[in-house]
Amino acid sequence: MADVKLKKGYHLKLEGAAAGIVEDAVFPDRVAVKPGDFISLKPRILVEPGDDVKVGTPLFCSKENNDLVFTSPASGKVLEIVRGERRAIFEVVIETDGKQRKRRFKYPDKKPAALKREDVIPLLLKTGLFPYLIQRPFGKIANPGDVPRDIFISAMNTSPLSADCNVILQGHEKLFKAGIAVLKKLTSGDVHISIDGTKEAPSKAVEGIKEVKVHRFTGPHPAGNVGVQIHHVAPIKGKDDIVWTISPLGVLDIGYLFLEHEIPVDRIMAVAGSAAINRKYFKTIRGAQLFSFIDEPYGDDIRFISGNVLTGKQVLQDGFISFYDNLVSIIHEPTKYEFLGWTTLGSKKLSLSRTFLSYYISLIRPEMNFEQKASINGGKRAFILSGIYEKVLPMDILPVFLLKSILAEDIEEMEGLGIYEVIEEDVALCEYVDPSKNEIQQLLRQGLDMIEREG
Amino acid sequence: MIKRLLEKTEKFFEKGGKLEVFFPVYDMLVTMAFVSPERTKSGAHIRDYYDIKRLMISVIFAGLPAFFFGIYNTGYQYFVSQGINAGFIDIMIEGAWLVIPILVVAYGVGGFWEVIFAMIRKHEVNEGLLVTGFLIPLIVPPTIPLWQVAVATSFGVIVGKEVFGGTGMNVFNPALVARAFLFFAYPAAISGDSVWVATGSKVVDTFSGATPLAVASLKNTTPVVEALADRGYGFMDMFIGLIPGSIGETSTLLILLGAMFLIVNGVASWRIIVSVFTGGIVMALVLNAFAPTPESMLALPPHYHLVMGGFAFGAVFMATDPVSSSATMAGQYVYGFMIGLLAVLVRVLNPAYPEGMMLAILFMNAFAPLIDNIVVWNNIRRRKQRATE
Secondary structure: OOOEEOOOOOOOOOOOOOOOOOEOOOOOOOOEOOOHHHOOOOOOEEOOOEEEOOOOOOEEEEEEOOOOOEEOOEEEEEEEEOOOOOOOOEEEEEEEEOOOOOOOOOOOOHHHHHHHHHHHHHHHHHHHHHOEEEEOOOOEEEEOOOOOOOOEEEEOOOOOOOOOOOHHHOOHHHHHHHHHHHHOOOOOOOOOEEOOOOOOOOOOOOOOOOOOEEEEEEEEOOOOOHHHHHHOOOOOOOOOOEEOOOOHHHHHHHHHHHHHHHOOOOEEEEEEEOOOOOOEEEEOOOOHHHOOOOOOOOOOOEEEEEEEOOOOOOEOOOOOOOOOOOOOEEEOOOOOEOHHHOOOOOOOOOOOOOOOHHHHHHHHHHOOOOOOOOEEOOOOOOOOOOOOHHOOOOOOHHHHHHHHHHHHOHHHHHHHOOOOOHHHHHHHHHHHHOOOOOOOOHHHHHHHHHHHHHO | OOOHHHHHHHHOOOOOOOOOOHHHHHHHHHHHHEEOOOOOOOOOOOOOOOOOOHHHHHHHHHHHHHHHHHHHHHHHHHHOOOOOOHHHHHHHHHHHHHHHHHHHHHHHHHHHHHHHHHHHHOOOOHHHHHHHHHHHHHHOOOOOHHHHHHHHHHHHHHHHOHHHOOOOOOOOOHHHHHHHHHHHHHHHHHOOOOOOOOOOOOOOOOOEEEOHHHHOOOOOOOOOOHHHOOOOHHHHHHHHHOOOOOOOOOOOHHHHHHHEEEEEEOOOOHHHHHHHHHHHHHHHHHHHHOOOOOOOOOOHHHHHHHHEEEEEEHHHHHHHOOOOOOOOHHHHHHHHHHHHHHHHHHHHOOOOOOOOOHHHHHHHOOOOOOOOOOHHHHHHHHHHHHOOO
C-alpha cells in the first residue's frame, strides 16, 4: 500500500458541479454504440438496418480479432448505421422497444472467487464487456490473449466536474467486490486500487477486500488518473510491460455479470457544467440518447460533451453517451468579440498562471468557481518553453521534450522519455495550460500510433 | 456590430481574397484590438486564458518602471552635463525626445521584418517582437545613432530569430544579438566614456560620462570602492541609478521592482533570476580572495557588481527569456549560475569588455540546449535503470 501525495497538477475550479442526487431517467427511445469510442479500433459491421437485436446482440466486431464484439445495450431494431468521412462507421443506432429482451449466455456456475481465467475471458468477450479492459501502454482495448503484469483501478476522480466515485459505487459494494474477485483471475500479479487519500475512511466498496493492494492518492487533477497512479506505484517499463486498467464502472458491470448472470446495461450519468440546467445524476442505460435525460430546451451556442471538458467528445443533444463515460458536460460556446481583451485584469478569467486577477481573488475566496467557455483564448504558436507543462504533470516525465521527440519522429527518444507511461488524458492538462495552444493530446496519439505502425 | 464589420472586411484577406498576402497584418491588427471568440475544435474543450500575448505584455509591464526611469535619467544626465538645474517636466521632455525615437525605430524596423516574414511563411505575426522591440532601446546608450538602431534591430530580428524559424525556435535572445552586433560592428558608438550621456552643445568641465564599470577598471590609486565614490558612484547612487549608462539598465531598484512583478505572476523563472545573482556573488567573492591590492578591480565587493552595468537588467529581462534560456528546472539553476559567474569574470578580467553580462548571456544561450540535454539524458537513464531492475 502506497500513500502518495502529489503537489503538481491543477484543480480546475469550474462552475456547475452536479448535485449528489440520483434520479431515474426515462427509458431512452434510442441508444447507440460508437466505434469511435474505442481507440484505434477498426470495426467490422455485423448487423443491417432493420435487424432485430436483443440486449447483448453483437453489432460490430474488431477486424483484427473477431471475438472482440461490441453489443447492443437494448433490445429493439437497428435504425441506422451512420457513417462519417471515408465511410468510417460513426454510430450504430438502435430504436428501442422497451422490453429489454436479453440474449442468453452460458454462465459458469461458480462463485466469483472460484472462477478460472478460462471461465472469465470468453464470457467477457461474448457479452461485450471486454472493452472495459484497457491496456497500457497505448491505452487501447486490451488483447484477450495477454496476461497483464498487474491490473489498476482508480476509484477516485479528479477531472473537472467529474462524477463522484462514491455516488457511483454507493449501494453497489457487493458488485464491486465481485468484480474485483473476477479481475484477480486475469492477472499474474496484483489488482491495485487507488482511493482518494483526503477521505478519512476508505469507501465501503474497498473495505475489507482481500488480496488487492489499496493505495491512497492525494492531490489535484490528474492525481485521479490511473496513468499517474501506475507511474507512482509500479511504472511501466517498456513496450512489452503490459498492465491493464479498468474504470470502477467496468468493475461494477463485470461484478454484475458474474453475480446476477445477466448483461448489465445501467449507467449512472452525471450532468454538469456551467450551462447545464438540471445538474444532477441520472440513472439510464449505456449508450442512451442524451435527449432522454437532458430534455430541457437549450439555445444555440451550447456545447454538449460526453465526458469531461478536457478529454470528452463533443456530441449533439440528440447524440449518444460514449461507452466509457458517466458524465455529460454542458458549456457555452463563445460568441462575442472582446475589445482589447488581452489587456483586461481578468477577474473572471481562470488561469494556472498568475497573470490574471482571478488567481488573487481565489486566494481570498478559495470557494469561488469560474465559468469557462469553449474558447481557445489565443493563437497557435511554437512551443515557447516556460516550464508550465511540468507543473501539471505529476510524473517524472519532461513533457516538452517528449512532445518534441514526437514532432521529430524519433521513436527511440520517445521511448526513453516515457511515452509508454502516458495516454491522452494524462497530458490533457498540459494542453489546457499551454499558452501556445498546441493540440498536445492529438500529438501524443500521433506518437503512439507511429510506434505501433513501426512495430 | 464589431462582428459584422470584421466579417465584412475579413473576406478581402482570406484565401482567394484580393489582399490575401496581407492576411498576417490584418490578423495582427484584429487580434491586437479584439480577443476573438474562436472555439476549440479538437482536444481539450476549454483552455487557459493565458497565451503568448499575455506573457509578452507582462514582461513589458515589468519593464515600464525601468523604461520611464530611463527617460528621466537620460534627460537628467543631459542637463547635468551642462550644469543646468532643470525641473522634472523639462527633464522628462528632453529624455523622451532622446529615447522615444529609438523605441519607434526599434518597433518600426522590427515590426517591418516580422510582418515580411509572417507574409512569406504565411503564419500569424509573433508577439515576440513586442518584447524585443521594447528591450532594444533599454540596452543601448542614449547617444546611439538611429540608423544604427535600425541596422542592429534588423540584424537581431533576422539573424537572431527569423533564420532559426521565428519566435520559439531561436537559440539566442534577439535583443542581445542586436546589442552584440552594435558592440562589434560599431564599437565607437557603444563603448568608451563619451557615449553614455546625451550631452548638449556645451559641457561643464567637471562632468565625466564614464560609467562605474569604466571607472572601476581604471588603474586607480585609491581602493576601488573609494575611487567609485569619488566619482559620485556610491553603492546607493548606483542602486537608484541616476548615473550614466544604457537607457534602461541604470536603476537596479526599478529593475528589481519589475523582477518582483515577474516573479509574483510567474512569468519569469525565479530560478534563473536568483541563480544569476548567486553566480555573480560567488564569482565576485572568489575574485576578492585573489585581489592583489584593494585598488584592483578584483577587490570590488559582490554587492557592487550587482548594481553596476547591465547585470541586474540582464538577470531579470534577458537571461529569463523563455525561448533562449534553459527549459528544464534543474537546467535553469546551472544556466543562471553560469551567467552570473561568467559576467563577473569577464568584466573583471578582460578590461576590453567591461560589460560582460551581454556576452555571458549569449554564451550561455548557446549552452542552454546542452544543459537541457544533460537533464534529458538523466531522465532517460533513470527510466532505463528502472526497466532493468
